[in-house]
Amino acid sequence: MKTFVIVNATASAGRARRMWIQLKDQLAAIRSFDSAYTQRAGHAMELARDASVAGYELVVAFGGDGTVHETANGIMRGDASRTVLGIIPAGSGNDIARTLGIPATPSQASELLREPRTRPMDLIRVGDRYCVGAGGVGFDGEVAALANRWPKYLPGPLTYVLGIVVTLATFNPVDLELELDGVMHRPRAFTAAVGNTQYYGSGMRICPLAETDDGLVDVVIVGALSKIEVLRMVPSLFKGLHVLHPKVTSHKAREVVVRSKVPLSIQIDGELVGKIPATFTNVPGALRVVAGTPLAPMDLKVAGDAVHRSG
Numbered sequence: 668m669k670t671f672v673i674v675n676a677t678a679s680a681g682r683a684r685r686m687w688i689q690l691k692d693q694l695a696a697i698r699s700f701d702s703a704y705t706q707r708a709g710h711a712m713e714l715a716r717d718a719s720v721a722g723y724e725l726v727v728a729f730g731g732d733g734t735v736h737e738t739a740n741g742i743m744r745g746d747a748s749r750t751v752l753g754i755i756p757a758g759s760g761n762d763i764a765r766t767l768g769i770p771a772t773p774s775q776a777s778e779l780l781r782e783p784r785t786r787p788m789d790l791i792r793v794g795d796r797y798c799v800g801a802g803g804v805g806f807d808g809e810v811a812a813l814a815n816r817w818p819k820y821l822p823g824p825l826t827y828v829l830g831i832v833v834t835l836a837t838f839n840p841v842d843l844e845l846e847l848d849g850v851m852h853r854p855r856a857f858t859a860a861v862g863n864t865q866y867y868g869s870g871m872r873i874c875p876l877a878e879t880d881d882g883l884v885d886v887v888i889v890g891a892l893s894k895i896e897v898l899r900m901v902p903s904l905f906k907g908l909h910v911l912h913p914k915v916t917s918h919k920a921r922e923v924v925v926r927s928k929v930p931l932s933i934q935i936d937g938e939l940v941g942k943i944p945a946t947f948t949n950v951p952g953a954l955r956v957v958a959g960t961p962l963a964p965m966d967l968k969v970a971g972d973a974v975h976r977s978g
Contacts, residue, residue: 832898860888
């Protein structure tokens with residue numbers, strides 16, 4: 668497979684450049700490739716589109732979830748029917764790779780490219796963009812808006828947890844209108860997360876029931892929690908156990924429409940893409956991706972029994 672690697676050297680607070688220097692000779696021994704560094708926001712999308720149109724069969728994102736997001740969107744603007752997405756995680760979060768069973772270290776992840784095993788992957792269309800992993804509106808959108816303004820030298824999980832604490836001081840639950848395949852829900856909620864993969868926020872298992880090839884958008888609605896309840900819930904978010912909370916509900920739908928009188932930010936794959944209203948539509952098998960063994964959805968009965976025993 669003719670291969671093109673898109674390198675975001677600024678990912679992981681600039682550590683990705685050192686990772687790439689250490690990895691490129693190893694990768695060259697695995698397969699021949701061409702490569703380019705990103706120069707600005709949105710550049711990975713342009714590079715991926717051009718590589719796809721030029722006939723590269725495998726376009727690899729070397730960076731974090733933002734790089735994967737841009738690369739996938741570029742392929743979708745090129746020729747997705749013949750271009751496969753590869754991922755070598757080198758960012759601070761790497762949430763998309765985690766669900767797809769891609770090893771966390773670049774050297775191990777690159778081995779998947781030796782004899783690539785590809786699988787179809789759904790995407791979620793939001794306006795003219797595609798979400799590869801997960802996103803949402805409400806509290807998490809405002810956290811992402813704040814975190815994106817902060818310096819990138821902080822570790823990913825710390826940035827998100829600090830963002831939660833700071834945003835929590837001023838954010839209150841809002842009235843949302845969510846239309847799930849035509850069925851209306853009107854919760855007063857802290858956040859509504861949508862997921863194609865299970866993780867966001869640098870390791871938070873926000874949509875633990877999500878599957879990347881089921882043709883459905885996973886929706887997790889976190890209801891009107893008090894600020895103390897939110898802080899108590901944070902540890903369980905990393906394990907996916909928050910869905911067992913009585914004020915949290917999980918749903919699946921092909922299309923999700925979100926409205927509110929409050930102009931909440933929309934984030935997908937950690938990237939801000941505007942304000943609501945917004946429509947999230949599953950696009951089945953939109954893209955082929957090189958993956959390991961994808962993470963299975965959480966068994967809620969087993970998880971609930973485990974929590975009960977530990978309590």
